Amino acid sequence: MSVPLGYYLMLGGVLFCIGLCGALTRKNAIAVLMSIEIMFNAAILNFVVFWYYLHNGALTGQMFALFAIAVAAAESAVGLALVISVYRHYRSVDVDEMKALKG
Amino acid sequence: MNELVKQQWLIPFLPLVAAAVQSLLPRKARKLSAGICLTAMGASCVLALRAFVGTLGHHEAERAVWNFVWFDYGTTRLQLGFILDPMTAAMALMVTFVGFWIFVNATGYMSDDENFTRFFCFLSLFAAAMLGLVVANNLLMLFMCWELVGLCSYLLIGFWYFKPSAATAMKKAFITTRIGDVGFFLGILMLSWQAGTLNLYDGGNGALEQAGKLAGLHGWFGWSMATTIAVLLFIGAMGKSAQFPLHVWLPDAMEGPTPVSALIHAATMVAAGVFMVGRMFALFTAGGSAEHPTFAMDMVLWVGCFTALFSATIAVGQFDIKRALAYSTCSQLGFMMMALGAGGLVPGQFHLLTHAFFKALLFLGSGCVIIGTHHEQDMRKMGGLRKYMPITFWCYLIGMLALAGVPPFAGFFSKDEVLLVTFQRSKVAWGLATFAAFLTAFYMTRQMFMVFAGKWRGGHHEPHEVRWNMWLPIAVLSVFAIGLGFFGGKYEHYLGVHEEELHGKSLVMGLSVAVGAAGILLGWLMYGRKTMAHAEEPDPLEVKLGALFTCLNRKWYVDEFYDATIIRATMLLGEFWRVFDNRVIDGILHGIAWTAWGVSQVVRWVGDEFVINGGFDAGCEGVRLTGREFAKLQTGRIQGYLRILCLGAVILLVIWYLK
């Protein structure tokens, strides 16, 4: 396989920014969470890519990706529970309406 | 003994663990909470007993220490350590033992409280802190525990924080002791700076072992360095041990539950100051002699002496059963300090031990009385309790006799020694102390008669005897209140201090017995011969609640038959000190405050209107406008923040790119 490392990194960056774009623009909290998952995955992809190209025999990159996946699972579980809880409170999952912390 | 010292940490550790566990318990787990607490304290007590037995075989004042490194920073190495010597062992045993019985009593006293587990959590933490203070061989650790003790007393005094008076009292206690702690902390810093270590004993390199060297250095006000540090440390002890003028928090601390009062006033908090002075005794005496004592010793002596007399007079005029005991404690602490100041380490520490037992007994007894009379604290609304609460009565009587210094009881021996050692130093101090001892006997007698003699004056609810878990502790403690005094000589031997032959023994002892008897007799004359019939009946002291002059008149109105000059003088004196306390000391403080306020008013009048106003207002307006504008940025919308974050990242990248 002859893909230079840079292309993978660009792919990761672009995916991250797509996720970021979603997180910045979507109104629905669940959609925002999905966007965050995209960002997460882009970052995990970078771990694996760096592991593949630069690992020199160590498995640290893979281990890190593995733990990142596990953390992401926990994060999404709690995040979605929060979304459900917020929904019950506001009867809405619109992030524009969650502004109780307004200064 | 060298092996035992390595287990000293267990003594405070067990209650600490108990506190930690209890903090996690649900409210409902009352039995479990009390069980954990008592088990931990009992185990600590056994450990303390083991340590005590371990020290018994050693006649010399030898000590085992065990220091360990806490952490290093730079080249400085912070050490903590534990100590095992006779004074520590005796103190730890006393604290654990008395504490254990106080805990037992508390299970009864707090049985109706819904925050039972919280109470026991704090109580355990308090015991842990106090024990840590006792076994510490390091001023740093001692200071940490010292502050922890302060914190716990704050929490416990304000346990019923929903009562405004309790909330005020907790703050007052905390702040007043904090004033003393400033001095204490300064002293620690100076000691660390001068001695280079905070370890008390460290095989010749400890801070106390360098006291001689410190005495040679120059400190403040022409004192030697040792004396300077000692004075600063003593300021801390004044706060903790409620010595004049930092005594004001102690009576207010009565807002806490009664077991707390017992713990604070007998075994722990107030003892901490006296114990600390005893612990740092080498520093106080360094550079002085019996003929020419250091300033620090003089200060301890006279502050103690004054407090002893001053508080005793106040105690005479109290109606609240616990408040009277609180002033009495102040007074007794004065005795201890006075003994220490007079150079008598042994009498001071010994009086601390005996006092802990009988004062804990008295406080727990008063707790029993309060529970038995359905939360009544006013002595005028009691009376005749002897009939209803016989066990409490007998125990309380023993405690009272011990405090009054009646011969076979513990208080007699220790107080006698205190007076004796004071007699060697200063006849004036001795005289004042003897008078205070007389007052002590008097106010205790008054209390006894008001509470236990006569008829029940409290209304429809008849008092009842308390449950076993409340009277058992005071029964146990009363055994010690009787017997402990006989070990005075042994204790001296045990501490390994061999004092020179004291003169005037018979005179001091005789006079002590005489004033004790006189006080009791006088008390009986005033209160015992004709007891109060009902609660509204004016008491000689009830007039105190009114304005000063009408007070004086009405004070003797009913009891003019018993009117005697000496009592009148006493009353006047007591009244005077109360007023002095209220008006003069408070007045000075108020004066300062008012002056500052006045100055600020003037400044405002002159400067504000014409000079500062315009510019300042403009500035304020600017600040407010900016604030309003910036507040708009905080929209509460998470995406807005994310946007700003993203913008920042882009800007950073652009800057980096252009660089």
Add this chain to the structure above:
Amino acid sequence: MDAIYQLIHDYCPTMPDWLALALAILLPIAIVMGVFLTVFALLTWVERKALGRIQNRRGPNRVGPVGLFQPIADGLKLLTKEDIVPNAADKVVHFLAPVLVVVPAFMVLAVVPVAKGFIAVDLNIGVLFALAVSTASVLALFMAGWASHNKFSLLGAMRGVAQVVSYEVPMVLAAVVVLMASGSLSSVSIVEAQRGLTGWFVCKPWGLVGFVIFQLCAMAEVARTPFDLPEAESEIVAGYHTEYSGFKFALFQMGEYVAAITMGGITVTMFLGGYLGPGCDLPKFGWLISACWFFAKLGIIVVINIWARGTWPRVRVDQLLGFAWKLLLPLSLVNIVAMAVWHFAPNKLVGWVESAVLLAVAIVALVKINAGQTFEKRSYRFTS
């Protein structure tokens, strides 16, 4: 794959290398697909026949000898039926769902060694792959239910999702035991680790328990009776495929049966020694004999499935989930411990006894704990 490549090379040395390679890749896939589709067709017939026997009737007996061609007739009928798509349905998703139901089922086949040296892809994470991919079918199920825009469909789909997610946990944990024993995730190595007279993992206490758990979970995972709540016809019409007809419906049926077969294949591979059996190592016809062994064992699993379907009533939703979380999950955790005990035992006998006792105690305790519970009276939130 290598074996086939070798075979082609031996018989047709003139064939170009790339063609041989392509054949070696495609041939096993084609064979596996063909074989399993035949097995699927046969299975429907066997199931209907067996159910007929259990229910005291004849079952299909009109088309072909003893109704053997019934599946072909069914297929032709479904093919020629009108394909109805509801108006309100989400067209694209509605179309994709039946396709996606079949795909994971077949993907799992790739890692099942049907005979010695006969496996489509010998991944070194074979079992994990199989478990992961079979999970993905849950989404197809949901897509079908959701896209139909029908409340029964959606209810069925959500039931299916909840069920699959719940049973996946004990299933993976039961598989862990096998992975611990064989020290590998590759399905071929797992099979090879079971050589010997009593080498099959099912012959060991933890293996037996693991097998039972795995089998139950597999049945639930592919929604076979008694765990067929997603398509419970007495409650929600036909569940997630209510709105499907014609060949799409056939695809759902196919997906379900193929999934059942592949899960059976995984079970056989992991617990019943896969293709192992007397004669499987013969040089010439070993692969044939081993294939026979594999399909014989698969047949046993299939019969167990049919038997269970014929004899057990459908469980309720709360019973279904409670069974997974309160009994299977703890039991599978204990099973892992039992495996560890086995592993660290000083000798075989001690390990046998210890793990057996541990598991017996756990089973008795769990059954006791769960038996005492009575289910709450059903409350209806939306009754007037």
Add this chain to the structure above:
Amino acid sequence: MNIVFLTLSAIMVLGAVLAVTLRNLVHCLLALVVFFLGIAGHFFLLKADFLGAAQILIYIGAVAVLILFAIMLTRNISGTEGGRSSLGGAWWLGVGLASSLAGMMCVFVRRSELVTKLPYGATEEGVVKEIGKLLVTDWVVPLEIMAVLLTAALIGAVVIALEEEKKR
């Protein structure tokens, strides 16, 4: 350049873009699943088989299902957002920022020497075993912490989601 890489990446980007832009949440989710699958495919390409399987198992088997349940539980069963715009206020700002960030990232990657760095390539077989061994030796503490974290997340999620039920 590799055709597999390009195809997979194109599918992934498409999936991600759709997941971010589609109006219907369920469609978003399905696009997201495509994206997840693409990531898993990349893992397989990069010879991280175990991670690929884990990715499918966790993201498609668990996270996607979780999101699904969230969509269903917020009574948004049809998945649409009721005719209103699915985009929040100032969406153009978000798009602009994200795209400029992406541009900057690409620029930086191009500038670095990493862009021409050729694959290290060689990967030993039996990496799965190594991962297993590492998990219980060098990485055992993170593993345990992860276990605690997951338990806490599980309990937390249950508690948060149950809160309202209790009050009812």
